[in-house]
Amino acid sequence: MYSFASDYLEGAHPRVLAALVESNAVQTPGYSLDEYTQKAIEVMKKEIGREDIDIHLLVGGTQTNLIMISSILKPYQAAIACDTGHINTHETGSIEATGHKVVTCPHHDGKVTLEGLQAILDQHSDEHWVMPKLVYLSQTTELGTIYTKAELTAISQFCRAHDLYLYVDGARLASALAQKENDVTLHDLATLCDAFYIGATKCGALFGEGLVLVHDDLKRDFRFNIKQKGALLAKGRLLGIQFYELFKDGLYYEVGRHSNDMADILREGLDKYHVSYLAPSLSNQVFPILEDRMIKEIQTSFVVTVMDKIDETHHAIRLVTSFMTPKQACLDFVKKLDDLLG
Amino acid sequence: MYSFASDYLEGAHPRVLAALVESNAVQTPGYSLDEYTQKAIEVMKKEIGREDIDIHLLVGGTQTNLIMISSILKPYQAAIACDTGHINTHETGSIEATGHKVVTCPHHDGKVTLEGLQAILDQHSDEHWVMPKLVYLSQTTELGTIYTKAELTAISQFCRAHDLYLYVDGARLASALAQKENDVTLHDLATLCDAFYIGATKCGALFGEGLVLVHDDLKRDFRFNIKQKGALLAKGRLLGIQFYELFKDGLYYEVGRHSNDMADILREGLDKYHVSYLAPSLSNQVFPILEDRMIKEIQTSFVVTVMDKIDETHHAIRLVTSFMTPKQACLDFVKKLDDLLG
Amino acid sequence: MYSFASDYLEGAHPRVLAALVESNAVQTPGYSLDEYTQKAIEVMKKEIGREDIDIHLLVGGTQTNLIMISSILKPYQAAIACDTGHINTHETGSIEATGHKVVTCPHHDGKVTLEGLQAILDQHSDEHWVMPKLVYLSQTTELGTIYTKAELTAISQFCRAHDLYLYVDGARLASALAQKENDVTLHDLATLCDAFYIGATKCGALFGEGLVLVHDDLKRDFRFNIKQKGALLAKGRLLGIQFYELFKDGLYYEVGRHSNDMADILREGLDKYHVSYLAPSLSNQVFPILEDRMIKEIQTSFVVTVMDKIDETHHAIRLVTSFMTPKQACLDFVKKLDDLLG
């Protein structure tokens, strides 16, 4: 039974895996001080178009978020996220576990809004409140939407005007970058944000997130933070090898395109029947709202995730495609829809 | 130039890597809820000879230590380690970062002693002091030595008499288990300790530490702790696949034996010249004390780690062998010694 | 200019102060091991009608909340509060600073609701979310309202059914206990809650909060938590002396009655003009909604706190009375109202 449950259900892109096999017997220094990592960082900097940035390769997304955020906040400072933000919901209070509150504002299609940010600043007026200091957002968002360059620029300007760091969680950045309507490049992210991460776990690697530090405040002694949180991989080369393969000639973009293309097949299949969506996602996540009866039927052939209850007879479900999703699985899904609705 | 700098300089044992390659396209649930992980845990439980234990597969050693220790201590409780204990020195205060003091006693050949433990308990008398609650030790120790069954039993009895948890860091457990004079089995560890981990990063895997929870206090809701610390690997299958390969037919022991055998070649070469050692290690780490002049010569052909200064003209160095160390590299080292000292 | 800004603007009730003066030269052991503290705890237990409880006397409310909550939660567990809860807003992220998320639900007149609690439990389904484990509420609430015995019983039953601790912040408990419509006694609190504190800083003392631990889980080694958070007062006797004076013959209730009576004068003065309120408080806080123009006039004679903006021309203000508020000040306020509105 094919699963659309997530984009971490398979191993790595075959090219990434081959690179790991090929390098296996070579001796290198540990803890990301190896040449593979050095080469990966070089090609990533080139792709971003900036030399004055630091890049650290980490294993997972929650890990990356908690290290990044805890490294820069003073004890009384807080992160801001919208209520659907991954750090607010699905990371088991990992930010709070490092001592920092996550202050939330309502999302709009999964996105932080300027109104939400302003309301938080208005409320947090003195030392009886935490001091908001960092804005966290995700690209793609948890609802599969993406920020436009105009939206991100406005948030960036707001942050700079109010002395807030801007940090972007790019767990599914390949899908965002490859989306047809996207106008935000890696270079733009480095221009507009103080830090962001280039996710690979969900974008072609066995595991790996490339954290990009742009603001100078964030760079100093960063490896201490990594090591302290148990995230300095002994065989750090494994990260270097994978990221080098993903970035040396554009494989990362290809991975994003493939997963989006597969999701497009699902979307087209759904649109035929004028299905509504929980959010207007054009990336590798699709959130159709379906009758519960029909969801049950689909689940006899596919693994999908049931999300929000919409009304007494409908739920939204989540379908996720990956760098490895076969076209046939998507076509089969559409055929199933046709059988049920056609 | 061959490096004896550590046992994490190469990738994985070829069989482990092959298992990863073979399973790459299979879809599985994420977050260690897959069948590979289930199978790995089954063979590990069988090898330990206990069904009433919980096993969690994690990525790295510092991560495993900090999750394990922070999960069970109350805010005012502390871990005890000897002064050379890895958590006291080389983990960037990761235990303290979770809020807990590491109280230390002097080591004897890298080992915790009953006298040291008793002195700590005598001193920590009331609520103005932290309350020691867990004893941490390493097998093999940071100096390559191992606890005998008698020693471990005595410490275990002390801990139970004083309501202390006993936790063993097995980063190099394969080497300990395979050492000729070892009389402590995995089953013994489960009998004598409340928790321990079976290290794989330094014992044949790309990465991975298998945390074994024996005491019931430690088991409840443990996955929350893993997730909160950013250690719940999305593609948890990678750990399951590797551990299954290492334990399904004894590869873990073979890996330990090979690394010890290679170290034995180095030891025999050194013993010919009546070299002294920093500690009486018979495992995959060797700590000869050599003239600085000679160390410089050796470093023209091999990477080694310079450790403690012994006197004005001598240092101890550290030589580490791994599951992949070729016999020839060891013979070359011995020949170099013969050239220098013979 | 008389201030209705809060109930911590003066020193102590004269009887409390006299007790401090009288005992000044007596030598006692430090750290709350003195006889005054012992006597205070005895009269408090008698007043509560329970011997099987532990009482610890602490200096301040934020301190008490953070020690209490952090002492019992496991790293991945969270507190629940309504969005107006003091720990969520005015304590500078002190709970998060100990590692724990505060999960919020919408308030109803400053109160937690069963619907809100249920929605949180429904959402927090697995180890990707924090685990809610303690419900925090305030009596009186931050909006001056009080929970009835029926309401508190329903919440208590919900908590017990769902394995949640129930903890009540009684910073203004004297005012709650003395309110005419109140039907919740100290004994009821001990029956329905797992812990609560009897506030004295705002109820007659120079400082002091009496934390009552009912559930056995909470009692063990509690003094370690107090000391670790820097809250074990060297001259703990100061707390004992004050609480003994407040509880030996009912002064605590008298203090609550006086502050409520003074607020009643304000309320009656406002009601004459059919003023609306932000919340239906009958305790020592009054939240009238007034025209901005009139607020300005009032501020020429009295210090008041401007709260929520209601519309373009109105704000709510907060008036707080204390154990020391003179009747004349309240009458003067009413006269001011009459001058402005009459």
Added chain:
Amino acid sequence: MYSFASDYLEGAHPRVLAALVESNAVQTPGYSLDEYTQKAIEVMKKEIGREDIDIHLLVGGTQTNLIMISSILKPYQAAIACDTGHINTHETGSIEATGHKVVTCPHHDGKVTLEGLQAILDQHSDEHWVMPKLVYLSQTTELGTIYTKAELTAISQFCRAHDLYLYVDGARLASALAQKENDVTLHDLATLCDAFYIGATKCGALFGEGLVLVHDDLKRDFRFNIKQKGALLAKGRLLGIQFYELFKDGLYYEVGRHSNDMADILREGLDKYHVSYLAPSLSNQVFPILEDRMIKEIQTSFVVTVMDKIDETHHAIRLVTSFMTPKQACLDFVKKLDDLLG
């Protein structure tokens, strides 16, 4: 039975208490924003001879230490103390509870040494170790000794050369300042240290520690740290009133002198019999080494603290005098000695 157990056994100096009584009915803003606090800070700045410092008045010593140290260290940074340092022993791991390791060096008469500091820096070489960033010492030390100006200057220079903050715990600073051989003034402390606190709990107040922040790095947003740790006293005026009384005309020095004078009587009584001491204290703590038999006899008439075991028949005891110790109690002690030894 008179107690020499500590210097926190009584209330406040009568003048301090009188000032609290006199001001009791006055309304002031809360949270240390009152005029008394302002005036206290003014006279303290004058006494220190510096206007470019920040002063915050806090309740207790452990509280002050943990707020100060946690406010400035980054997550991976550590405090250095000598092994007898109060934060390393008697504060229940309060620094570690904020996430920071306390790295220790051996003491010399209760003092940190340059050799000890250098050894720590040599050892902490990279990101696998915590980064030492602050040196903590006490004046008087936990053994009653004091740093000379020359010693403190050398440590200060060392700290500045190695980018370490220097912080002095002045729980018993009145006694240090008043000691006959002392050559370190408050002005010197502000010149040589980055922060220090002027203890009042053990020096004449009911409670209170005046934290002086000299280095600009330490000043920003400091009240957020105070509030978050539950240490922003609602009736902050109580601190202001007490410190104003202690510093407006030199009462703080008088308090130190009296306690030292009383200790001198004890010392002279002991010296007659050529008693040895655990440390060469000339301040308000005396650590004579006595036969166990004699200690038992003394304990029939006085409360004293038994400290280190020296040999099979001897222990050191601790005698502490305070701002309230009557001369007669000291003479009685000497008479007891004469009866036992004469």
